[in-house]
């Protein structure tokens with residue numbers, strides 16, 4: 001019996017800022033963003049959307065197909081949590097009408113926690129193959145204005161149904177891990193934006209890749225040549241290109257630049273126009289690969305490198321299942337991305353500065369999201385989520 005990702009669906013906000021607009025205001029060459037970091041656009045959340053509404057919108061198509069009673073556990077991975085105590089997934093559980101016997105939990109370790117959730121979901125399904133686990137990763141990436149991180153913001157959520165005999169990707173049990181206590185990127189509880197040592201974070205990412213790969217290749221016995229494509233954590237698309245170049249060098253794979261690019265280019269397409277979605281970003285990259293690769297990937301093995309600052313890196317692998325195209329949500333994702341509206345720099349600043357009230361009063365939020373759910377307001381410190 002194989003275990004893995006049976007279905008995958010993502011959501012991102014209907015607003016985006018083109019990075020050439022940001023570059024113009026900053027007096028920077030737009031090519032620094034388009035080419036230097038490999039990003040064109042970044043998603044900006046509407047005033048009435050957050051990690052909960054994005055997560056529920058991402059998961060709704062899966063639940064519509066599988067039914068609300070199909071899921072025994074909901075794992076919610078995020079690093080932009082809205083509550084120190086209550087799991088964001090409990091709101092999603094209600095919005096999706098899931099069974100009261102479904103357990104819900106939230107997981108955190110920067111951008112890595114969705115991978116921890118996926119691995120734990122696979123273990124739960126292996127123990128009880130007639131169950132399905134819903135893994136959701138949802139984040140809003142925010143840095144201070146006028147910092148190098150600003151151009152690498154974004155937002156998005158991805159939902160994956162994990163089952164026995166999956167229709168998309170079966171996940172191999174072997175993993176390679178690397179953990180080290182470093183301060184490359186972090187967000188203390190009293191801050192709404194992340195702190196980051198940008199250049200250092202890219203170095204640590206590459207170090208964790210090498211170490212996780214070494215561990216993975218030892219425990220699994222796989223070599224670089226066993227993989228046809230690679231999905232990397234995507235803080236910005238150029239990071240994956242640098243990572244892949246390094247892995248090629250490290251494993252002495254001896255590929256040309258074009259051959260290297262062909263192994264990752266289809267994973268980058270959605271991230272380039274959504275931006276960093278932290279926990280969700282590698283899995284939006286996987287969706288991009290499955291939905292945009294012309295060649296039939298059936299039977300091909302994919303390498304995954306998941307990275308979360310702080311830091312944990314994990315290298316693992318999976319095999320694409322024959323007939324996977326039947327289970328994709330390709331047209332819905334294309335429609336979602338095509339229907340987005342470009343915003344001006346002034347609108348971007350308004351969305352960026354939209355206050356989250358903390359006074360316990362009665363606050364209503366203006367309608368902005370085109371997703372299936374909205375955050376109607378906050379009253380007496382309680383968030384009110386409704387279908388739109």
Ligand code: HMG
Nearest residue numbers: 029031032036110111148149198199201202205235308309
């Ligand atoms: P920066 O200082 O603005 O950029 O910060 P730069 O000056 O280094 O330029 C970036 C690249 O653009 C360089 O290329 C330049 O040469 C090039 P490189 O040397 O890297 O190959 N460039 C140009 N190219 C073409 N035309 C031009 C031009 N000008 C310059 N005119 C930095 C970049 C990534 C540091 C910044 O954006 C940042 O701090 N981002 C946030 C941190 C981050 O994303 N780190 C990634 C690793 S950590 C991670 O992935 C975890 C994370 O997702 C969080 C989590 O786990 O929770 C962040």
